[in-house]
Amino acid sequence: MASLPWSTQLTKNLAERKEAGRYRQQRTRLGAQGVEVVIDGKKRLSFCSNDYLGLANHPDLKKAFIDAVEQEGVGAGAAHLLTGHSRYHQQLEEQLADFMGTQRALLFSSGYQANMGIIDGLMVRGDAIIQDKLNHASLLDGARLSDADLLRYPHVDMSRLHNRLHNAATADHKLIVTDGVFSMDGDIAPLAEIMAQAKQHRAAVLLDDAHGLGVLGKKGRGCVEHHAINQHEMPMVMGTFGKAFGTAGAFVAADEEVIETLIQQARTYVYTTAQPAAIAAATLASLKLVQDESWRREKLQALIAHFRAGAKALGLNLMDSLTAIQPILIGDDNLAISIGKKLEEKDILVGVIRPPTVPKGSARLRITLSADHTEQQLTQLLDALEFAYAH
Numbered sequence: 001m002a003s004l005p006w007s008t009q010l011t012k013n014l015a016e017r018k019e020a021g022r023y024r025q026q027r028t029r030l031g032a033q034g035v036e037v038v039i040d041g042k043k044r045l046s047f048c049s050n051d052y053l054g055l056a057n058h059p060d061l062k063k064a065f066i067d068a069v070e071q072e073g074v075g076a077g078a079a080h081l082l083t084g085h086s087r088y089h090q091q092l093e094e095q096l097a098d099f100m101g102t103q104r105a106l107l108f109s110s111g112y113q114a115n116m117g118i119i120d121g122l123m124v125r126g127d128a129i130i131q132d133k134l135n136h137a138s139l140l141d142g143a144r145l146s147d148a149d150l151l152r153y154p155h156v157d158m159s160r161l162h163n164r165l166h167n168a169a170t171a172d173h174k175l176i177v178t179d180g181v182f183s184m185d186g187d188i189a190p191l192a193e194i195m196a197q198a199k200q201h202r203a204a205v206l207l208d209d210a211h212g213l214g215v216l217g218k219k220g221r222g223c224v225e226h227h228a229i230n231q232h233e234m235p236m237v238m239g240t241f242g243k244a245f246g247t248a249g250a251f252v253a254a255d256e257e258v259i260e261t262l263i264q265q266a267r268t269y270v271y272t273t274a275q276p277a278a279i280a281a282a283t284l285a286s287l288k289l290v291q292d293e294s295w296r297r298e299k300l301q302a303l304i305a306h307f308r309a310g311a312k313a314l315g316l317n318l319m320d321s322l323t324a325i326q327p328i329l330i331g332d333d334n335l336a337i338s339i340g341k342k343l344e345e346k347d348i349l350v351g352v353i354r355p356p357t358v359p360k361g362s363a364r365l366r367i368t369l370s371a372d373h374t375e376q377q378l379t380q381l382l383d384a385l386e387f388a389y390a391h
Contacts, residue, residue, distance in 0.1 A: 021333035022354050032057040033246075035372045039349065045377055047367045048351040052215050052324045053296045054372030055246030055289060061282040068281035076274035080107070081263070084274030088281045095287055096251050100221060100239075101231045104259035105251050109275050111210050111240035113268035114250040116142040118206060118238060119177065121266030122258070123148040128171035130164045130203070132156065132178045134185065139177050139208055148175075155182075158193050165201040174203035180223035181211035184358050184366060186321025188212070191227040195235065205235035213237075214244025215324055220290045220297060241279075245286045249275050296371040300324060303369050303378060310382040314389070319364070327353070328365040328385075336363035342388035348381055 017023045030038040033056040037046045055061060068088055078084035089107055096105035108114035119142030123129055127148035131139060134155045143150040151168060153160040161176070168174050176198050178189045191207065198205045209222040217225025224234060236254040241247040252262065262269060289296075307326055311318050317329040330336040333354045340352035343365075351366035358364065367381070 021337050022356075035370055035377065037349075042347070044344070044347050044349045045380060046349045047369065047373075047381060048349050049370065050211070050243040050368060051246055051370055051372070052211075052244040052300060052368070053246065053290065053293075054370050055244070055286050058246060058286070058289065060285045060289060061246060064285035065278045065282040068278040069276075072277035072281075074276055074278070076276055078274065079270065079272060080274045081270060086274075086277035086280065088277045088284065089274065092280045092284050092287070093251070095284065096239075097253060099219075099287060099291065100224075100234075100237060100253035102234060102237070102253040103256045105253045106259050106262055106269065107275070107280070108250045108252070108269060109272055110248075111208075111238065111242070111250040112138040112141075113272065114238050114240075114252055115139050115208060116145055117266030117268035118236065118252055118262060119143055119175070120145040121262045121269075122204075123173065123175055126172040128168035128174050130161065130168060130174065130176050132182075132189070134182050135177060135179050136183060136208055136210070139179070139206075143177070155185075156187070156190055158190060158197065161194070161197055165197060165203060169201075174201060175206060176203050177206045178208070179211075180207050180209035180213075181216070181323050181325065183211055183325065184327065184353055184364070185319055186211075186323045186325030186327055187319070188216070188223060188226065188323065191223050191229060191235075195229060195233055198235075199233070206238065207235045208238045210238070210240040210243055210250075211323065211325060213239040214290045215297060215300065218294065220244070220294075241283050241286070245283055245290065247283045247286055248279055249283070300369060300371045303371070303373055303375070306375055307367070307369060307378050307382070310378065311385070314382065314386055316385065316389075324369045326367045326369060328367065330363050330365060331361055333363045336365065339365065339388045342391060343384050346380075346384040346387065348384045350381075 027039050033051055035046055037044055072086055076084035093105045093107055115138035123146040125147035129143045129148050130151045132155055133152045151164045153164050176194055181188055212222035214220045216222050238252045240250045319327040319329055336352050343350055353366045354363045
């Protein structure tokens with residue numbers, strides 16, 4: 001068969017990516033998600049999962065999932081607006097709204113779909129979207145998909161956000177968009193300051209709290225609880241279930257008018273099949289654990305403090321994060337890969353993050369902690385890091 005007209009260029013691009021140390025490959029896990037996993041046939045100690053509360057393999061979630069499959073089958077079979085919206089989906093939306101303290105909640109099949117659908121569903125030509133430069137790709141893609149103007153401000157720079165809002169003064173509507181916990185840096189957005197600026201400039205706020213929900217706040221309500229945001233001044237909050245909740249999918253919590261508008265206009269909601277009802281059932285079980293078992297958040301915070309103290313004692317270049325995401329800045333792409341491989345020789349997995357996921361010259365090890373980790377396992381990680389840096 002003749003080569004496709006662009007195949008030579010694609011081959012060249014892939015070779016250049018390999019040479020630059022930016023080539024990515026899939027790896028196969030055998031068995032359940034957890035702090036100890038079997039990857040490519042070998043048992044490893046994992047520090048690269050987003051299962052922050054250790055719920056992905058929890059027996060309550062598995063039982064809820066299996067029971068729902070027996071009642072509802074596997075596939076949803078249709079979009080939410082046809083016959084795909086089960087009683088489990090409805091119960092989950094109602095309980096999420098109650099959990100977040102908002103009028104309504106709406107489910108999406110993934111966080112990526114949620115962010116694209118929310119932004120494109122609300123913003124039109126003549127509007128302005130103002131985003132932090134380190135926002136998740138899905139937020140930036142949502143802005144690109146809409147016809148609104150996109151303005152970006154340097155990471156958590158509130159004075160520049162103020163300037164961007166002034167630049168957008170003539171826009172019909174303004175939307176400030178920010179991650180709650182930034183996924184590659186682990187730092188927390190200054191949400192109270194953002195909300196104050198939004199009020200001053202009559203702008204709405206969309207908070208992507210994928211990495212804060214379940215982890216931050218006494219009840220696990222994420223950044224809005226961490227920053228003590230008043231219930232009457234809540235931003236729109238997008239949260240995902242594939243991280244601290246241990247399942248899959250996403251939601252947005254907002255007022256009645258926003259949710260109804262998204263039901264009518266969010267293309268990634270209207271034109272996609274609903275997630276299986278069993279996923280919603282498992283998430284209902286997870287939501288109960290997130291609220292009831294605060295010890296998971298307390299243990300996670302203790303592990304974070306333990307790790308940071310040990311890493312600082314080794315002189316590692318830790319980034320400024322008090323969350324479960326603990327990046328160690330390396331800088332050079334190939335050096336980051338080399339250290340990652342040395343850790344793997346010690347049967348430890350961490351995320352090796354390189355451009356374009358992060359800015360050029362800021363390659364890093366992205367270490368993520370879980371409430372299921374033990375202090376002994378953290379000591380094992382720190383010993384392996386000391387070895388990798390020394391060799």
